Amino acid sequence: MAKNKPEPVQVIKQRRDAALAKLGASIPYVTYMGIQFERRGDELTAILPFRDDLVGNPFLPALHGGATAAFLEVSCVFELTWSTVWEAIETGVMSPDEIAIGQNLTMPKTIDFTVDYLRSGLPRDAYARAVVNRSGRRYASVSVEAWQDNRSRLFAKASGHFIIPDIKTDT
């Protein structure tokens, strides 16, 4: 059997970026908060563009602790989901066109989430990168770091545990 000619890398890249955008757009709260994602290979960076209604202390002003926590939790959930989806795409279990929460994907459920507020969140864009520390059959431990202007000056750190859903491969 003749091997198919590999797809141009640009086509694959576009499809993966589209899959990621689709994943984000399928969750109303992610859209509401305005959280975006950037992908470099399998590495994700979550972005929280600053908005006036994310403020918790209008006198400083500083980001609301709840908004920061929500941003970090979304980053963790996405990292976890994306790492599973990524593997499913790589191994051909799932096609990138199938990706939308509620169809073939179920969200991981948060068991607990702990946020360390290291300094106050400034009224500007925030970035976060999450790492899956361990992913077992049922539970995963994920931690995340968030910064604003300076990558080495974190303004918040968080970690949490999540129940991993099964990927449904049948339709």
Next chain:
Amino acid sequence: MAHQNIKIAQDFVDGIPHSKALGMTVVSVGEGEFVMEMPYNPDYIGDPATGVIHGGAVFALLDSCCGGAVISHPEHKGVTATIDLRVDYMRPATPGQTIRATATCYNMTRTVAFVRAVATDSRSDKPVAMASGAFVTG
């Protein structure tokens, strides 16, 4: 008097843009006790398959409510900020229902206030989530 306190607390919450945006309302205020509600809104859905609210929105409610408990403590002066907060998610919040958070500031030192909170909906007495954390005082 109680109504007056609720009004003052509500004005304070309305001054916090993110809490106001999420539609949080003050139900009652005591000394180091704070009760708040957040109505269900399809915008806060975290799992479109079930319509369950995202944990982040529940976290924001609990964080705001804990802050309220610190500020309402008789020994506290001025503003506060979260040092750390842990939330345990016990069960999904029932879609369509308002979530109520009850926070208690159970210990206050010169520099740190210790707070715990519980979130419930109207379906059952079993909590949706519980929080515990430390806040800045003074």
